[in-house]
Amino acid sequence: MNGARVLTNLKPDYAAIQRRRKDTRSPERLSAHYELERRLADRLRFAGRDERSRLYTEVYSELFDSLPDHPQKTAVDSRADRIAKQVRLLKPRVERGDVYLEIGCGDALLPFALSGFAGEVLGLDVTDALVDFAAAPANFRFLKTDGVEIPLAENSVGLAHSDQLMEHLHVEDAEAQLREIHRVLKPGGHYVCKTPSSVTGPHDISVFFDDVAKGMHMREYDYGSLRALMLKSGFRSVEFPLVVSGYRLATPPYQLLRGIERALQQSPGRLRHSYLARFLMGITAVATK
Template identity: 40%
Template sequence: MFNQETRSAERIREHYNLEKKLAEQLRNSNETERTRLYTSLYEKLFQSLPDHPQIVRKEDLQLRKLHISDQMKLLRNFLHNNSRCLEIGAGDCSLSLEISKYVEKVYALDVSETITKQQAIPQNFELIISDGTSIPLADESITIAYSNQLMEHLHPDDAVKQLRNIYHVLADDGIYICCTPNKLNGPHDISEYFDRVATGFHLKEYTITELSTLFSEVGFSHLKIYKNFKSILIGFSPYPFILIEWMLSKLPYKMGKKIASALLFRWLLNIIIVGRK
């Protein structure tokens, strides 16, 4: 996440100390407290760190366009003109607004109303405000749900609850596309410079093994791990990747981390998991 860092070591340390302190509040909070803490603690972080990489990237129009383009290259493989889509963690809704050009209906779900002001809102777009885990839509009303770099930011209890709620709103044969970093080559938050596991706002990073188990427990009947090979998206059974993760987990930490962080293994371990109801 921060591999193109340009800040000084002192500023990185300040960021780490603050984010770790705020993240501890989330980790140690109960479900009721977290409904307000997700928003307030992130706001405190960003207000205190005007040079935070996410703020810098958000202000760069070209980077934002590239980010949306990269996600659409993935999503266009699944979208149809009769699709009813849900983006979870929609942020400024730029991606959802782009998705609206290709589908029947798109819902953008987030904890705050931060929709991009500069764009006209199409009739097939709807913004939904949530507490971070609930999804106030009718059961079996969505054909495609999508989240990108979201699950790792949720408290583990909330992540399980949200996944169950996603399953309930999916129609029969509906899919959930979940993109999240793999903890074997993490951490992927600010703690990458200091710790072996994420201690910042990545409250839990996952492996393919863990997510495959979790998706199956919730009720998803078919799982695939998708890889982009020469601009062709190919779906694979999770089992080869589970085997790779098992082998890496048996190595000494430094050796396993070095291999998992190599370019080929970063590609292999990058998580795009699709669960079909």
């Protein structure tokens, strides 16, 4: 009975989605993940600002503690390879002697890797549980946040970066955090933000069940909505380079990308989930103060 319910809830093409995402879990485990994530996400979505500052840590701790087969725990991609790609993207923007800030630093391996190119590297997160301080470079410093606040002075950071973070923030907190990032950046400083596109989504566990993100991705953005939010938060310009393996290939005009995006939004799902669409809509935003 329970197995029939699970299979009914899954999308008809869930097996193809699994192959694309390299996810080998059973339908029952996909459903268990989905139901847990929906419940935890709803706690965040409907919580007030003060409560959310506590909930971010609680819900993610429960999610990972409850799912030993969560993809982030079983990923086959090399962490070292991912760090190398990020370094290739960010190194040209790191000025020696400047301050680099990683927002949502996790294990802080990326700021560690950039420590030789900056005066100081900072890791910001809700917990330092994943940071190996014994391996930290001398110019590394960890900053604890409630999910929004950045405990730094105005105009003190040269480059800020986040990878797969914006989509996890409550919509109200995303705008508040962008204002904080803008506040701490120096004039002319950059915020490099990588986030999945709603056009090719959803990208959380909802991909097997829904047409929009309903799990821990509080909101998935497109070029238009992310640019509008960044400009509203005070940034003077936003560009969207196309990046492959950390290499910046080109920076198409925003209007061209937005036109392609609008066309894809009206297209069948098979086109929106094609390799070319996922490449063109792979959002890397560079916002300048």
